[in-house]
Amino acid sequence: MAVAMASAAERAVLEEEFKWLLQEEVHAVLKQLQDILKEASHRFALPAGGAEGAAKQESFVLSTAGTDQVKGVLTLQGDALCQADVNLKMPRSNQLLHFAFREDKQWKLQQIQDARNHVNQAIYLLMKRDVNYHFKTGSEVLKLMDAVMLQLSRARNRLTTPATLTLPEIASSGLTNFKPAGGSILHNPGAMFEFGNQRYEVSHVHKVECVVPWLNDALVFFTVSLQLCQQLKDKISVFSSYWNYKPY
Template sequence: MATAMAATAAERTVLEEEFRWLLHAEVHAVLRQLQDILKEASLRFTLPGSGTEGPAKQENFILGSCSTDQVKGVLTLQGDALSQADVNLKMPRNNQLLHLAFREDKQWKLQQIQDARNHVSQAIYLLANRDENYQFKTGAEVLKLMDAVMLQLTRARNRLTTPATLTLPEIAASGLTGCSLGGRGLTPLLPQRMFAPSLPSDLLVNVYINLNKLCLTVYQLHALQPNSTKNFRPAGGSVLHSPGAMFEWGTQRLEVSHVHKVECVVPWLNDALVYFTVSLQLCQQLKDKISVFSSYWSYRPF
């Protein structure tokens, strides 16, 4: 009995020493590794005028789709903004070729990229607040820090992997389309802002990030006549609306007649997603190591 108690005491002493080493050495090693990875991730989100690196370089991406050749063109991405758009759209009804381009004085901010970058910066800030001289006193303190960092990284990843679900009126009212909805039976309501010449009144345009892709969607519309026998059901929020989706704009009822979606892969977005995944795995592994020690005691010494 005395031998068993001695063995238990000796085992407890070893475990306590290992736990102290984990708190004082390994935790900081993991924090350093996380900071290095997230600094690499943050470089992928470099913005114009940030730091001493100068403006973010312009990158041209060719739009493509395996299902349609109705839309072709190039989008120019500069940091978190689309600085140029050069898109050709073949109208299905008459094969008319339309050219869509941004005004020279306009850029379109991609809020998803902005938000992801801000969450990465917040994660780096949390990690930097615990420098090499900081002594973690309990495992609970480490778990709390890891949870806070993981929350920021999860939010950053989700902003890229989960595009916003928008209603058609929200797309129509966006600064990108600034839909006028005038002509061809549509009453003009708003000036169009981003494009020169202005978009045709029966087009809506949406741009968003989905995982590592930059996506452009063009919706063609037609007005439903007041005496239409169609059962009018306004469409709810969606990342991508289908032909037949309906909505109200002012006093008019409108329907989507055609949808064209094209996209392009942005390599550095893929890099960022990999960095997020690796960082989340490191955080979880450290949490698991901390939690393992709780199974050796009936009370929680941390």
């Protein structure tokens, strides 16, 4: 009898703790997530500049690890690559070649647009459950966290795995004046293209990178938010170990 009473008392305490978790702590975490993701969203907002409120231009230096074969500067205007100047040193002759974007063209960076859309979708999911919303089960919270984490993971993956265009896609974009020969893939040695009525073959590949601070900030916000979601999921799941059935 004593054991049964102790078990019942313990269950009652756990049920009260679980109720407090659903009613209080969950909303506190949701508010924290909203604040963090709104900061992340602000990083994607086009910075105002000039009388007409156009996005200001930001220039970044391009670099290659351990070599000076490729040097250059690119200019971002919001989520568009509007200028790029690249100097390429030929491997054998050391001849310096210069390449630049056409002045009348811009390259919209789809991965930045996609990441911003995923962040906004995560914020929308969180704001649907305001402070007056009553979570009835832990399962409901887990489903919400899974949905938010899916959007954040997609946003992070779009920024950490840059899109690679094929030569036909580059040619059809109008950014350059060359056209591909065949269906070769960009960045693949052996790819063919034509420029100035001459046929060329890709012999070497150089990966050029630059650091965009506000995108790095966004990635940090994504990581922190994903950790908060997982911590809340872990707390919800812990209660299942105290019952033979899931209390959510």
